[in-house]
Amino acid sequence: MYVVTGGEMHQIDRYTMDQIGLSEETLMESAGQAFVRHLLTSISKKDRVIVLIGSGNNGGDGFVIARLLAEKGFQLSTWVVPPKERIKGTAKKYMEIFERCGYTFDSYKQNRERFTRSLSECTIIVDALLGTGLKGRVRQPYDEVIYTINQFDKRVVSVDIPSGLSSNEGEEDVVGIYADETYTLQAPKVSRFLYPAASHYGVVHTLDIGIPTKVFREIAPNRRVITEERVRSTLASRPANMHKGKAGRALIIAGSETMTGAPVLATGACLRSGAGLVTMAVPKSIHPLLSERITESTSIVLEEDQGEVSQVALTNDIPFRQFDGVAIGPGLGRKTDKTMFDTLQSYDGVVVVDADGLYHMSKELHHWFNQPRSAPTVITPHMGEMAMLTGLSISELEQNRFKSSKDFATKYQMYVVLKGPFTIVTTPNGNQWVNTTGNASLAKGGSGDVLTGILLAFMLQHDSLIEAICNAVHIHGKLADEMLETHDVFSVNATDLIHSLPRVLRSYRY
Structure with a gap:
């Protein structure tokens, strides 16, 4: 099992798309499917799930997850933190698929009080706000959303990396979600093994989203996990x-x-x-x-x-x-x-x-x-x-x-x-x-x-x-x-x- 930085993961994704031929849409759908399959082992229909979505590919994963949970009949509320027009590319495509399936989402900017109430009423928070592409400090409104989430004693499951954390080394100030679990995609990220960032990850599960082994051999990140196997x-x-x-x-x-x-x-x-x-x-x-x-x-x-x-x-x-x-x-x-x-x-x-x-x-x-x-x-x-x-x-x-x-x-x-x-x-x-x-x-x-x-x-x-x-x-x-x-x-x-x-x-x- 490899350990990667955000930049290396981006290279791996690009190689998978450009050289292997798997599309970004396929990878995003696969990531959402893998996440939901794992989540289903530990939730029930009595749970009330809130999915929090940002503007990047992490948010795109969130739309896939929200759609799949809605299709399975879970009590679900979906919140998009950035303005809708900020959602671009493949994430936008999955937002449109979500809407065409008959599902709706709420806007954080327009309903902040109801957002806080929704957090208080849920049992599980799915964090799909910010992924590995974060550069620099967390900006508004994400910083206030992260602060609000950390005030609640709820089960938080982050997609790939707890929002607000860098995937790299060298970060002194950490402003991030404290997740109970992180479902990291394909390969754990470097910050998962560095304190204080490591204290935000909770229990980490690494999910296979179908990236071929050859891609890692070609990109050749030089870090691996010592596994029991x-x-x-x-x-x-x-x-x-x-x-x-x-x-x-x-x-x-x-x-x-x-x-x-x-x-x-x-x-x-x-x-x-x-x-x-x-x-x-x-x-x-x-x-x-x-x-x-x-x-x-x-x-x-x-x-x-x-x-x-x-x-x-x-x-x-x-x-x-x-x-x-x-x-x-x-x-x-x-x-x-x-x-x-x-x-x-x-x-x-x-x-x-x-x-x-x-x-x-x-x-x-x-x-x-x-x-x-x-x-x-x-x-x-x-x-x-x-x-x-x-x-x-x-x-x-x-x-x-x-x-x-x-x-x-x-x-x-x-x-x-x-x-x-x-x-x-x-x-x-x-x-x-x-x-x-x-x-x-x-x-x-x-x-x-x-x-x-x-x-x-x-x-x-x-x-x-x-x-x-x-x-x-x-x-x-x-x-x-x-x-x-x-x-x-x-x-x-x-x-x-x-x-x-x-x-x-x-x-x-x-």
């Missing part, structure tokens, strides 16, 4: 004659005297996610404690400086070539200088850099730019760490999560896993996947360490690196979703996620 079909398998040495030799460099939990969480998650052999490289002072808490891993005991692994130990005392993959950073500490570049540059296995590893990396990015590693490097920043890496403010990043991830990944030739609501995975060539699993319970210390462990293990099991990364991110979020079946959102700890891994992985495999 994709993860189920691409989980790594294990042959019956597998032995531990072939199931991935993982090294986790983590921990300090003040952060002893991080290596335990990352190592525990890595073991539960399938790595055959896992080794912790930790400071000497905390090794006795950790060896009691994790019994299935081996250890490398490292000399330390101020309670942290020393740079000398990182450079000289770790036999990197014995391992297929390395994760570095969780709980590593920031008291002493460490260089991720010198530590990892000559290593030819896959690497995951997280947490304090990103702090040290942020001070040496010029080296990573001038000499990218030949083997894959995966970084897993949250928004604060991404701000540290890019020099952008968190506010700037929140508005441009897709762009900032892509810019960094392509510039430094790394895989970027930008964590947060709707984690975005970006490859060094700029392809992107957005994840829809997970919830606010993950906003707790240690959950990122668990992801690091899952990532490393999956990268050692899968033939495809991007499938490994996407699957790890999806499963990590799914763990949190499953936990809410028995736990409050405040009560989920990182160790709970690890304990759930066997059950969740089994449910996906079988």
